[in-house]
Amino acid sequence: MSGLDYLAEELEQLKREGRYRLPAVWESGSDVWMELNGRRVLQLSSNNYLGFANHPDLKRAAADAVYRYGAGSGSVRTIAGTLKIHDELERELAAFKGTEAALVFQSGFTTNLGVFSTLLQDGDVVISDELNHASIIDGIRLSKAARKIYRHKDMNALEDVLRASGQYRKRFIVTDGVFSMDGDIAPLPAIVELAERYDAIVCVDDAHASGVLGRNGKGSTDHFNLHGRVHIQIGTLSKAIGVVGGYAAGSQALKEVLIHKARPFLFSTSHPPSVAASCLEAIRVLRSSSELVERMWSHAHGFRKALIQAGFDTGASETPIIPIIIGDAAATMHFSSRLLEEGVFAQGIVFPTVAADKGRIRLIITAAHSQDDLDFALEALKKVGRETGLIS
Incomplete structure (x- = not known):
């Protein structure tokens, strides 16, 4: 052989x-x-939770964008590939998620790779639910941070890890908002309360919660009325939004750091304008009804x-x-x-x-x-x- x-x-x-x-x-x-x-x-x-993949308004928006902007963006966004439609999408996403800013990546998977490899450093620790998505696991693996896993949705186990992690510079807690294989919802209020008690950062991946949970599908942070208490909201544009892509929503500083340091963002050509336009239309449909x-x-x-x-x-x-x-x-x-x-x-x-x-x-x-x-x-x-x- x-x-x-x-x-x-x-x-x-x-x-x-x-x-x-x-x-x-x-x-x-x-x-x-x-x-x-x-x-x-x-x-x-x-x-395709909401039927957006074949929604007439999204198809119309995609077709219009092709004729206005062309088939592709021509480059990575930090060189020559950011079009006005990309900026509009991020502004609309931030308003939808109730955050200062949002940054769009090529997929939900690459969003997690970019966020965790950028924000987690040697001397930090990331604390992850055992049933978190593979993209979270792989993003954590790309970082130099220590890794701790807690039993699925077990808040006593999470607190045990937090209590024993005082030596680390930064502590990140990451959870799916909705777990993709079981369809159950993360106990986000309890996670946030523990994070505030132990001075930890909270990141929620709303891949299966955006367009599903919350008012008009705004996600798990909105579902539990935790605006301003969840530091990073990650989502996808490939599921309920019906197209393709991912995003990280949070502070303006978070967005700008990711622009400068997140390798999937820095080294991947931006979405075709038709993708950005149809995603933008999906968000507008959600916000309207x-x-x-x-x-x-x-x-x-x-x-x-x-x-x-x-x-x-x-x-x-x-x-x-x-x-x-x-x-x-x-x-x-x-x-x-x-x-x-x-x-x-x-x-x-x-x-x-x-x-x-x-x-x-x-x-x-x-x-x-x-x-x-x-x-x-x-x-x-x-x-x-x-x-x-x-x-x-």
Whole structure:
């Protein structure tokens, strides 16, 4: 065996474990019903919470921006790649999040890489929930700070770490606002109270909370009325906003330091103007009306209740992210494949994304789904659930 031949054995191991699956290749745009291999199937795995990925106002804004500004920005933003539309987006984002300023990155993942590698130094400590997103974990790894992990949402464990970390220069507490695999909400008020007691900095990643929690989808800080007490709000433009990108919102000083030092920002070409324009339009739609957010929540509450009544284990879910816990990886992937045969696309999530014994089908219920769509999905889930012995 030479070169990269060993990769074939790695792929065989994935197949033996029942974890092998290549991405679906769709023949239509992101929507509720989509074309896959010539079939029309119901999409239940998309992060498109509010239906913005196909919203007519966002598409119109993107098209107008192409004709006004062109297809690309031409450079990284610190050299020649900042356009007026980028500046407008950041001003609107800051107003939406209730902060002095916001800085947009190419993705939510690169935002976390840039923020943590820039702000955390030797002599600092970062304290992270054990179920935080991989982008937070990788951002922390790029820093020189000490790392401490506390049990998921365990405030006694968090306080124990804070109490024992007085020797560090700066203490950062970081948590997801909504946890992406379980759909539960971080106890942000308790985290903030502990941070204030122990003089720590709070950073919340609202990837799955922006557009979901808070008034008009403003996020977890707004949801808990903690404005001015959360130092850094990280978010994505790739989920509820429906496009692509990430951002860090906070003080003007935070923005300017990141502009000067965050490597993903400094060494990546800025978003095409069409991306910035459609993100900007999404924020404006959200600020003008709460209708889509309220519809999403109504759908989510009703669907989760129906799943529980049918006998499914939905774990700790309390948001539109609703897992169906199965456990075994192969059984999880089989369940997902059977659902697809029934006309429902609901991706199986297995190790290493979740623990080896916590395989699940992760459903995301959106404002764009109709009640008929959800009824169709529920019947398919119950049919496959009974067939596989998951429910009786």
